[in-house]
Amino acid sequence: MFTTEGPSVRELAVQALSSVERGYDLLAPTFDHTPFRTPDRMLDAVEETLARCGGRGSFGAGLDLCCGTGAGTGMLRRLCRERVTGVDLSAGMLARARAAHPGDGGPLAPEFVRADVRELPAGFADSYDLAVSFGAFGHFLPAERPALFASVHGALRPGGLFAFPIGAPFPLASAAWWATAGFDAVMRVRNAVWRPPFVMYYRTFPLSGVRTDLAAAGFTVETAPLEHFGRRPRDGSPNWRLVLARKDRTAAAEGQ
Numbered sequence: 001m002f003t004t005e006g007p008s009v010r011e012l013a014v015q016a017l018s019s020v021e022r023g024y025d026l027l028a029p030t031f032d033h034t035p036f037r038t039p040d041r042m043l044d045a046v047e048e049t050l051a052r053c054g055g056r057g058s059f060g061a062g063l064d065l066c067c068g069t070g071a072g073t074g075m076l077r078r079l080c081r082e083r084v085t086g087v088d089l090s091a092g093m094l095a096r097a098r099a100a101h102p103g104d105g106g107p108l109a110p111e112f113v114r115a116d117v118r119e120l121p122a123g124f125a126d127s128y129d130l131a132v133s134f135g136a137f138g139h140f141l142p143a144e145r146p147a148l149f150a151s152v153h154g155a156l157r158p159g160g161l162f163a164f165p166i167g168a169p170f171p172l173a174s175a176a177w178w179a180t181a182g183f184d185a186v187m188r189v190r191n192a193v194w195r196p197p198f199v200m201y202y203r204t205f206p207l208s209g210v211r212t213d214l215a216a217a218g219f220t221v222e223t224a225p226l227e228h229f230g231r232r233p234r235d236g237s238p239n240w241r242l243v244l245a246r247k248d249r250t251a252a253a254e255g256q
Contacts, residue, residue: 009157011026011027011030012027014026015027015198016198017194017198018196018198019120019196019197019198020089020090020139020197020198020199020200021089021090022196023084023198024068024088024089024090024092024093025090025091025092026092027091027092028069028090028092028093028095028096029092029096031068031093031096032067032069032071032096032123036135037068037069037071038071038072038134038135040132041228042165042240043072043074043075043134043224043229043246044228045165045226045227045229045240046075046132046163046165046226046242047075047078047079047243048088048095049224049226049240049242050079050130050132050161051079053127053189053244057219058079058081059079059080059081059129059130059161060079060080060081060082060128060129060157061080061083061084061085061127061128061129061130062076062079062080062083062084062085062128062129062130062131062132063084063085063086063087063124063128063130063131063132063155064076064084064085064086064087064131064132064133065117065131065132065133065136065152066087066088066089066117066133066134066139067086067087067088067093067094067097067112068088068090068093068096068097068134068135068136069096069097069100070086070096070097070098070100070101070110070112071134072086072132072134073086073100073101073110074098074101074162075132076130076132077108077110079130080108080130081108081127082108082129083108083111083124084108084110084111085110085111085112085113085124085128086110086111086112086113087112087113087114087115087117087120088112088114088115089114089115089116089117090114091114093104093111094112094114097110097112098112101174112218117133117148117151117152118140118144118147118148119147119151120151120152120155124154124155125154125155126154126155126156126157126158127155127157128155128156128157128160129156129157129160129161130160130161130163131152131156131160131161131162131163132162132163132164133157133164133166134164137164137205138199138200138201138202138204138205139199139200140199140204140205141199141204142204142205142209143202145209145210145213146213146217148216148244149162149213149216149217149219150217150218152217153217153218153219154249156216156247157247158247158248158249158250159246159247159248159249160245160246160247161244161245162214162219162243162244162245162246162247163227163242163243163244163245163247164241164242164243165240165241165242165243166205166207166210166223166240166241166243167239167240168232168237168238168240168241169203169206171234174206180202180203181203183201183202184201184203184204187199187200187201188201207221207223207241208241208242214243215220216243218247219245219246219247220245220246220248221243221244221245222243222244223241223242223243223244224241224242224244225238225240225241225242226238226239226240226241226242228240
């Protein structure tokens with residue numbers, strides 16, 4: 001499952017018994033050698049879909065939420081024409097992102113900011129045209145989604161787009177369903193008996209609940225199939241979709 005450059009079992013155990021922030025600080029040096037890094041195949045599929053929304057360079061400023069080591073930074077630099085910002089709570093992950101993406105001194109040299117995405121800095125308000133996130137939403141409990149989505153909504157300019165991939169639920173009889181259900185059960189037990197908690201669940205971000213919370217935050221929600229990942233044989237629905245949540249273009253005027 002891991003390369004020889006990845007973390008050892010002992011390192012993963014220490015991480016799992018830490019807080020989310022401390023755990024990722026510890027994991028940062030080897031994170032890109034684990035299966036937890038967003039695959040390039042996913043990044044390419046999302047980039048192609050977003051490019052069809054208006055073409056590369058069609059977005060102004062781009063924001064990568066929970067950016068980790070910066071896997072999505074190159075994609076945003078191609079899609080945006082003004083600037084790119086990555087935000088993460090882990091100082092260790094941000095250090096790796098800065099090392100991987102030092103920039104070239106140009107206008108799209110990425111900036112990396114340490115912040116909680118549930119409460120983005122005041123200076124981010126109405127500043128971005130595109131916000132993306134990859135593989136991070138398992139770190140937020142369902143009760144935290146409204147604050148998270150409201151924070152992203154506030155950072156976007158009117159008409160801005162919040163985009164992220166979401167997978168179809170696994171069939172009940174599949175090994176993947178039992179593996180993810182088992183993982184979530186273990187994490188719930190761990191968090192019940194050990195402090196600080198390490199919030200990471202695979203089955204707490206269903207599309208139906210996400211749609212409801214995005215709409216409540218003020219987004220208009222659509223989805224686009226990511227055809228790179230095929231469709232489910234039983235009903236023909238896509239294995240992965242890109243959620244496209246857009247902030248109303250009249251939001252600023254209505255708030256005045």
